[in-house]
Amino acid sequence: MVDQQVKDIILGIISVVAPDADLSDVKSDVKLRDQLEMDSMDFLDIVMELRKRYKLEVPKEDYPKLATLDGCVEYLGPKLEAMAAV
């Protein structure tokens, strides 16, 4: 899956989880929580939306890997790819 596609998926989820967040200029390498003023509840919501939409389980110990958009691409890219292939 192309990096941008993964980013779009995540940003699409954030626009539902935190519609009041400003997504016009999100940096790929800065923690989402810091730049978008999201709290742990919002973050958990991203994980749950991934499960709801893509049946994708992210175990708790892997949450830190989703901290930035780049992290999401690296971690989720292959998983989403594998699912799309099925």
Place this chain on the structure above:
Amino acid sequence: MHYDVIIIGAGMSGLAAGIRLAYFDRRVCIVEKHYAFGGLNSYYRIDGREYDVGLHAVTNYAPPERRSAPLAKLLRQLRLTREDFALCEQRFSEIRFPDCRLRFSNDIALLKEEVAERFPGDADNFLRLVSEIEAYDDTRLDRTYQAARPILRERLDDPMLIEMLLCPIMFYGSAEEHDMDFTQFVTMFKSLYLEGFARPREGVRRIIKAIVKKFRANGGEIRMRTGVDALQVCGERVVGVTLESGETLTSDVVISSAGYVETMRLCGDGAWQSETEEIGRISYVESIAVLDKTPAELGHDATIVFFNDAQRFNYARPDELVDLTSGIVCCPNNYTGHEELSEGVFRLTWLANHERWMGLDEEAYATQKRACLQRFFECGRRFLPDLKQHVVCTDMFTPRTIHRYTGHLNGAVYGSPHKRKDGRTPLANLFICGTDQGFLGIIGAMLSGITIANLHILSKS
């Protein structure tokens, strides 16, 4: 029928928990004993007029830019918009003690000014206290009880200022008499003074309709007039509920908003019952007058007034039917954007003794309600001198009403003084949300439902 989750109660907390669970594809059923939604904060209609059961103020009001405020969190979590609640802000409110008044609004600057003027010796102390409260993380679920009064006495010099600050806070959210937990004090201080009061123009029905609609749109099921008669317990787990009709529903998890003691009593044989002193004692009588003019036209501008006729504020269950020495006056017309409400409304609330009200036979109950209404007119004159001439009709609720419509023992408005912040019970898959979990008020109760659904169900895969 088998569900992932059964929720007892279609009040604010049960509905909010239900919205979360249904959204994330859990099979969830809310069972509600009553025919109306909303529980402690419901609405009704008499002679074509719409009334709210209790709504004075939606506390925790915060403007859109305060994204980490409880209100903003709640809207995000429930996938609702600000327009769904259509909240209008208060004008100002007031704390009235003998010879001293403090006004406050949704901007803390006003209260700071008022304190500096009336209590100059405590002006700086108060600013420090506000900073301390702003920095205090009251959302942690693991804090232990600390009495608020002794802490406040260390921070502020004038005992009357302490009483005045406590008065609205206790009235709007202390399940405990005389004192309260400091963390609870902080939560309430934030929700009343640092955030503030608002109200939907249509009253609480606006909020209830929005959350019921959302729950159903997410695929949730609600069964009204469906009281739970018993929880079926097997070992240390609950396996389902028996309804008053005799029907049985099973589920993997049960979340109850019926109150802690009330819920454990549903578990049968007494093995799970707790001490009776855990039942709350705070209850209220409220009288409502509909007027042919607005309170502002009659000279009363404040949205809410908290009054107390002594130097010390005695927050406790009275020995008499009602305690006339303190109370709350609420005028819904005095919210911004409420100008076009066609009639004036004046509400007055007193602390009440549940046992005394329950002990009356029907005739005595009717007599006492009439007597109470008389006192309401007398007391109301202090705020609206011509009150009686402008009354179109009146209504009243008592602790008996609260008990009847919500099942809360003692008619306890704020539930048990012993809160269970993590929502756990002795049974592994039975959780408490709402009033007895410890987040109070309309916004608090909804956040409570959300928190419990997240913590015990959604964050587990």
